[in-house]
Amino acid sequence: MEASARVEILISGNCSMKLYFLRHAEAEDGLVDASRRLTTKGRRDSRRLGRFFKKTGVELDLAFTSSLVRARQTVEAVLKECPLPGKARLAEVDALKPAATSAQFFRWLGQLPKVESVLLVGHEPSMSGWVRQLVGIATPEGLPFSKGMVARVDTENRKVGALRMLVGPKSIA
DSSP, X not given: OXXXXXXXXXXXXXXXXXXXXXXXOOBOOOSSGGGOOBOHHHHHHHHHHHHHHXXXXXXXXXXXXXXXXXXXXXXXXXXXXXXXXXTOOOEEOXXXXXXXXXHHHHHHHHTSOOOSEEEEEEOTTHHHHHHHHHHTOOSGGGSOOOTTOEEEEEESSSSSEEEEEEEOGGGOO
């Protein structure tokens, strides 16, 4: 009995969720924030990130984005290169909009189905703030988050986690 309990603990201990926090890529300036589109550079960087994911073996189970145009265009470009499996579809969620609070985000995150890898595309200062909260970095200066940057946080409980990757568009060839 004791050996099987230990096996269950070891198995559940290996079942962490990989959260990929992606700040939208470079967007055009504009008066209407919600409709700002990606620049040529932003589209190129997003496709490059998708190829990087595919090349490094990232397999995404789910993908979520804010409804703002630049975030939607970013994730669509990534998913062209590194598609979701089967019938999985990209979804827009309010929890990734710029005005979402940490409480709203973490409540939504806790309701996600148990999967291995999730891509979350949103905006600053929210994205870096949620990553910092998960990994225990107290100051905003402790984790700068440029446009097109992605951070992977591995978490068991969706409340705390470990930063496993931080990649910006300039470091992806």
